[in-house]
Every structure is written in C-alpha cells, then in structure tokens.
Amino acid sequence: MFNRVEEIADGQLIVSQGEGVALLELNRPDSFNALSVSLLDALVAALSTLSEDPTVSAIVLTGRGKAFSVGVDLKELASGNGLMESGELGPGGSVMRAFNGCQKPIIGAVNGFAVTGGFEIALACDFLYAAESARFADTHARVGLIPGWGLSQKLPRLVGINRAREISFTGNYFGAADAEAWGLVNRVCSDNDLLAEALDTAHQIATALPEALFAIKAMMNEGWEDTLGHALVMEGERSNAYNSSIDVSGMAERLSTLKARARK
Structure with missing residues (x-):
C-alpha cells in the first residue's frame, strides 16, 4: 500500500505515502504521544508538504501505542519551550495554520486517549473515526490552561453548548460510544480495524477529482465559520466560476464508474 515511509524528528512522526493516501503517525508512545515542540514542528511541516503534494489526495492522522495524544508535553512546557509564546496559539499560530491551510481532507483515527491539546488536534481534522477503546477529555481547566487550538x-x-460546557467544566473522560452518539465521531471501529477502516475511507476519497474535492473541502470549512446566508453566497460565487469552466467530456465515464461502484 505504501511505497514511501519517512521518519521525522528522530522518529517522533512517521509519514507513509502510497496510492493517493498519506498516513501520519504520532510516535511518542512512551509519553502517550505528548506534543513536544519538535513533534509539532514535524507535524506542521508534513501537513504543509502533503497539502502541495499532487500524489496525495487524503490524509489519515493517528497515534502509535495507547493514545492518539494526551496533549502538550507538560514537562517540556514547564522548562519554557516557547509553545505558549504570543501568537503561537489561535488560528494564526503555526499548528492551526497548517491544519486549516491543508487542501487535503484529514481523517483523524483516534486510537486511544485524545486529551486536552490532543483533543484539539483531533478536532482540527475534517472528521473522526474512533476505536472502541478511545477516550476523550478536556482537562484544560484542571491543569490551569485554556484552549488555544479551537476547542472552546x-x-x-x-x-x-450545554454538553460542551459539561465536558470542559468537569474535565471528565467519555468514551467512543458517547462521542458517536453526540456527533463528535463519524464511526466507532474495533481497535484492530480502526486504521484499516480510516485508510479505506481515505482511498475512497482519493478516487474523487482532486480539484473538485479540494474546492468542496474549502467551501465547507470556510462556510462553517460564517453565517448561512454569507456561506451560500460564497458557494454560489465559487460554483459559478468553477462549474462554468470545467471540461464535461469525461463526466459520462466517471458516472459509469460510480454506477458500477454503487452496484457493488
């Protein structure tokens, strides 16, 4: 499946590519994939590179070991690593700019604990699958921080709003079944099947026409942050410009392929 595997930041991030899909694996299992500065830098660089890579149409993000990520490395933070410097948090910071600016759909495959900053990284993905063993929590208030990557x-x-208040005010953990029932995750998978199912969906996404796929992602994500009226105007403007300039000669063949796929 993957014809290229690269270890970045002394192996803290593993990037695998092949067949139109990229897999990003946070690889600090001994620290439950706590987000060190070097790991975050590697993640930012990988997302930026993959966003521009014409051989990649979809990305899966997961963690190795027993956690997706438990959030910022608090030991490193206490040593004054610069992560909390002015401007690094919020949509203008490097981490959220990398996620928000990535053209390619990002599927988060939550394989264990997704806590606080790790929960925020999960929420930065376009949608989520979760293993049956996945556990979510927002412990910002308990450790004395406030969210800076969009969770609030x-x-x-x-x-x-009421359920979000309960989650963030208490810091209590909740499981994959609740996350699915509440609309936080799209699908709950067995622990053994999580990655395979996420990659299968990524490969399905990779069969779409890249230009249309990336345009739809951008419209959805930008419209979600605006009012419905403004978002509909934006969609109309972009669809008029895009659809009036496309080559329709290949549509019949693509439609035939879709019908054959539906019959299966």
Whole structure:
C-alpha cells in the first residue's frame, strides 16, 4: 500500500505515502504521544508538504501505542519551550495554520486517549473515526490552561453548548460510544480495524477529482465559520466560476464508474 515511509524528528512522526493516501503517525508512545515542540514542528511541516503534494489526495492522522495524544508535553512546557509564546496559539499560530491551510481532507483515527491539546488536534481534522477503546477529555481547566487550538468554539458546535460546557467544566473522560452518539465521531471501529477502516475511507476519497474535492473541502470549512446566508453566497460565487469552466467530456465515464461502484 505504501511505497514511501519517512521518519521525522528522530522518529517522533512517521509519514507513509502510497496510492493517493498519506498516513501520519504520532510516535511518542512512551509519553502517550505528548506534543513536544519538535513533534509539532514535524507535524506542521508534513501537513504543509502533503497539502502541495499532487500524489496525495487524503490524509489519515493517528497515534502509535495507547493514545492518539494526551496533549502538550507538560514537562517540556514547564522548562519554557516557547509553545505558549504570543501568537503561537489561535488560528494564526503555526499548528492551526497548517491544519486549516491543508487542501487535503484529514481523517483523524483516534486510537486511544485524545486529551486536552490532543483533543484539539483531533478536532482540527475534517472528521473522526474512533476505536472502541478511545477516550476523550478536556482537562484544560484542571491543569490551569485554556484552549488555544479551537476547542472552546468547535466542541459546542459539534455536540451542543450545554454538553460542551459539561465536558470542559468537569474535565471528565467519555468514551467512543458517547462521542458517536453526540456527533463528535463519524464511526466507532474495533481497535484492530480502526486504521484499516480510516485508510479505506481515505482511498475512497482519493478516487474523487482532486480539484473538485479540494474546492468542496474549502467551501465547507470556510462556510462553517460564517453565517448561512454569507456561506451560500460564497458557494454560489465559487460554483459559478468553477462549474462554468470545467471540461464535461469525461463526466459520462466517471458516472459509469460510480454506477458500477454503487452496484457493488
């Protein structure tokens, strides 16, 4: 499946590519994939590179070991690593710019703990699959921090404001079944099947026409942050410009392929 595997930041991030798909694996299992500065830098660089790579149409992000990520490396943070420097958090910081600016759909495959900053990284993905053993929590208030990668705004929009308040005010853990019932994750998979199912979906995405796929992702993500009226105007402007300039000669063949796929 993958014809290229690369270890970045002394192996803290493993990037595998092949057949139109890239797999990013956070690889600090002994620290439950705590987000060191070097790991975050590697993740930012990988997302930026993959966004421009014409051989990649979809990305899967997961963690190795028993966690997706438990968030920022607090030991490193206490040593003054610069992560909390002014401007590094929020949509203008390097981490969120890398996620928000990535043209390619990103599937988060949550394989274990997704806690606080790790929960925020999961929410930065376009959608989530979760293993049966996955556990989520927002412990910002318990450790004395506040979210800076979008959790306080994205979580209420996904699960409802009252449930989001309970999650963030208490810091309590909840499981994959609740996450699916609340609309936070799209699918719960067995632990053994999580990665295979996420990669299978990524390969399905990779069969779409890249230009249309990336345009739709951009419209959805930008529209989600705007009012419905403004977002509909934006969609109309972009669809008029895009659809009036496409070559329709290949549509019949693509439609035939889709019908054959549906019959299967």
